[in-house]
Amino acid sequence: MLKSNLISAIHTKYPSLNPTEIELISNLFFKKIILALTEGKNIEIRGFGTLTRKINKAKFVRNPKTNEKIYKDKTYKIHFKIGKILHNIINEKK
Numbered sequence: 001m002l003k004s005n006l007i008s009a010i011h012t013k014y015p016s017l018n019p020t021e022i023e024l025i026s027n028l029f030f031k032k033i034i035l036a037l038t039e040g041k042n043i044e045i046r047g048f049g050t051l052t053r054k055i056n057k058a059k060f061v062r063n064p065k066t067n068e069k070i071y072k073d074k075t076y077k078i079h080f081k082i083g084k085i086l087h088n089i090i091n092e093k094k
Contacts, residue, residue, distance in 0.1 A: 037078060047085035054079045 007022045033043055033051070043051040058074040082090075 045083070047083050049083040049086060050081045052079045052081070053077075 003023075003026065007019055007026065010022050011017060011019050036043055037051060037053050040053055042053075054077050056075045056077060059072055060069045061072050062068070063070055
């Protein structure tokens, strides 16, 4: 689902909200999530899941083409752990 599809779905369900207001709210929501993750905080949305920031340690890696060792700085990745309610909904037998 695209962000524009989400905005139109919310506007269909709540026609009193202006689509530009919905977009502003969604942008603020995502900016707050990004800010919290960059600060090292975890995001927990009950029933949906948890977003955490994991660290890939700095290490030496090998370039397979030249066999040269290259130093790679530490990097961060985002880990998502699905919530129990969402897991049950997705895995529901139809």
